[in-house]
Amino acid sequence: MKKISGGVCAPAGFRANGVHCGIRKNKTKRDLSLIVSEKRASAACVYTTNLVKGAPIIVTKSHVADGYAQAIVCNSGNANTCNADGVEIAEAMCALVEKNTGIAASDVVVASTGVIGQPLSVEPMAEGMPALAAGLSEENGNLAAQGIMTTDTVAKEIAFSFDLGGAECHIGAIGKGVGMINPNMATMLIFVTTDAAISPAMLQKALSADVKDTFNMVSVDGDTSTNDMVCVLANGLAGNPEITETGKDFNAFRRALNKVTTYLCRCIAKDGEGATKLLECKVTGAKTKNAAKLVAKSVIKSSLFKAAMFGADANWGRVLCAVGYSGADVDVSKVDVSFKSRFGRIDVCKNGSGIEFSEEEAKKVLGADEIQILIELNDKSGKATAWGCDLTYDYVKINGDYRT
């Protein structure tokens, strides 16, 4: 597997673009993105489990019900959620895509991200769509990544090439966070493209399995969004024998998908609202995989622990506390905890009790911008990883007055 450039346009037959159409006030911010495939593609999606769902999710569900789609349109600056006319607006966005690209509205995946409960006018999108469509290009994947950003500070994209049944395939993706991030069975906005040939059913199977270990293990602030969506389009232009069952090729595809999704999980956690540090919690030796997941996610969600990491304070008692309330079946008298970064590794807790360590050394280790929290439960072989970020003054600042 090789990292390549191009993001969502790296796979054959995909073009993209992103423009400023006027939903966001700041004219330097793109707010409307479009990704199109040369041919109809197998489509798989997972969505938020929040009962309050953005209107675009309702529309997308019906559009991909047949297992296929050909375009993805997404605006930022407004979530189109809790609006009485939300579904109508989302359908209108798809109709605009049809009008400007010829792709049937019923083959369009639609998504929105931004403030909840503000009316969304279709007018700026109607005005911006011709230029958006005209500018579709294999070079503009990054502009599409920019167009879906909200409080993100960096555009998030990635691509890999990989071999499938002798054919060179490609997979690319863009994604956005970075607040209201606590995906549960679904996730933030992630759009993945691939030229691999894979049936809709197998694509959905691969995606549904993948998110359990990737996006569902990310938390920025514990709030599960109303608009979470991961969508994969696979147009088959790589020419590999279509994947229609589990086996070697399916596993190779899953590995490629997982490379992309894991990369984006880390990006989203690291760019979490106000964050200065990526926290990666690796739990090993759990009774079951599920127990390991509960523990890992509990630790990276703890406000107290997140604030301690902001202060580079090796307050491992807060790690133990979060292990204890995680709901996992854990023998707390056997827990070991270490912190690790590119500046070194320091053991701070052994068998559930504190051990002597150099505070100076700990400060150094915790001064890095990526920190691993290693939790060995010394029981069986269950393991899991979760990603989060520190809790900072800027998180409060960003969210103290997000709307205005």
Added chain:
Amino acid sequence: MKKISGGVCAPAGFRANGVHCGIRKNKTKRDLSLIVSEKRASAACVYTTNLVKGAPIIVTKSHVADGYAQAIVCNSGNANTCNADGVEIAEAMCALVEKNTGIAASDVVVASTGVIGQPLSVEPMAEGMPALAAGLSEENGNLAAQGIMTTDTVAKEIAFSFDLGGAECHIGAIGKGVGMINPNMATMLIFVTTDAAISPAMLQKALSADVKDTFNMVSVDGDTSTNDMVCVLANGLAGNPEITETGKDFNAFRRALNKVTTYLCRCIAKDGEGATKLLECKVTGAKTKNAAKLVAKSVIKSSLFKAAMFGADANWGRVLCAVGYSGADVDVSKVDVSFKSRFGRIDVCKNGSGIEFSEEEAKKVLGADEIQILIELNDKSGKATAWGCDLTYDYVKINGDYRT
């Protein structure tokens, strides 16, 4: 029921004191408290559900196993948790009480609060105990309230008088928060005294029922502490006919207990680490009481909503979002939301969609230091209240470097 002064010393036969013995470095902070009853009292406790439990909880459980106790000793500045010799230290604290008061160590409730995983030396407590015991007085309830404070900014105490079977009874309490507060089946440190006569079994029944609607509905930061404990001592000196079964007197006692506990819930939420505002979420019209509880607690725990309240931003979309992921069975298209404070009331969401409102008026309402979030689910008659606080720069500051 009448509010009276005296806190834990308001009921007949209780004396208390608090001193600085040297666990905390700051000599102006009291760090050791003692409450004693003239006679053995019915005792009821509830504890944290965190698997990591402070050593004092283990010792207290064994001391109150017979349903009786006569004294409560508590230090602040160190949680005596995750220490290999924790139980030994907690037992030593009880032995010191016996030595200095004559009350059997096995009748002592012991509690600790502060940093987790730091060795706790018994020496400063051995030095401080004689003065602590000598200073026990009916006037010093407030000093005991001071001695259990950690990041609390105000001492928390309350007392009421009430009638029970013709006898004038009294109930008083002290409590402390204000970080790692997300009680679950138990709570922070709360010590309640009463001179009402009530059997240990009925006292436990009253307490266990009460915490479900009071302390278990409070969250400051979503972290369930390792040392949570609520303890009630009832010494019977008021002379009422002992309560040994449910009925009129039991209900009257429950109402008195609930007055005390509800007051302390509000105190603890309002004094939450870094908080500038008390948030009281009142949910009505839910399918069940449990659904109402899930919704109320989900809203007051949302980091995004808490930050918006800090910024006096009427971002009701975050309320809807938290309703949606609460896990409660809710018809989101029927939800109404209003904000209310001493500056007025403003309706912001009707039937799950936004309604026009004056941003200026909303800023005014949300500028108060106590804010009610009113959520009407328009379904059945389930209702619940939860208490929390805003998320502020100071929360991050306090917890970025709590240990040092």
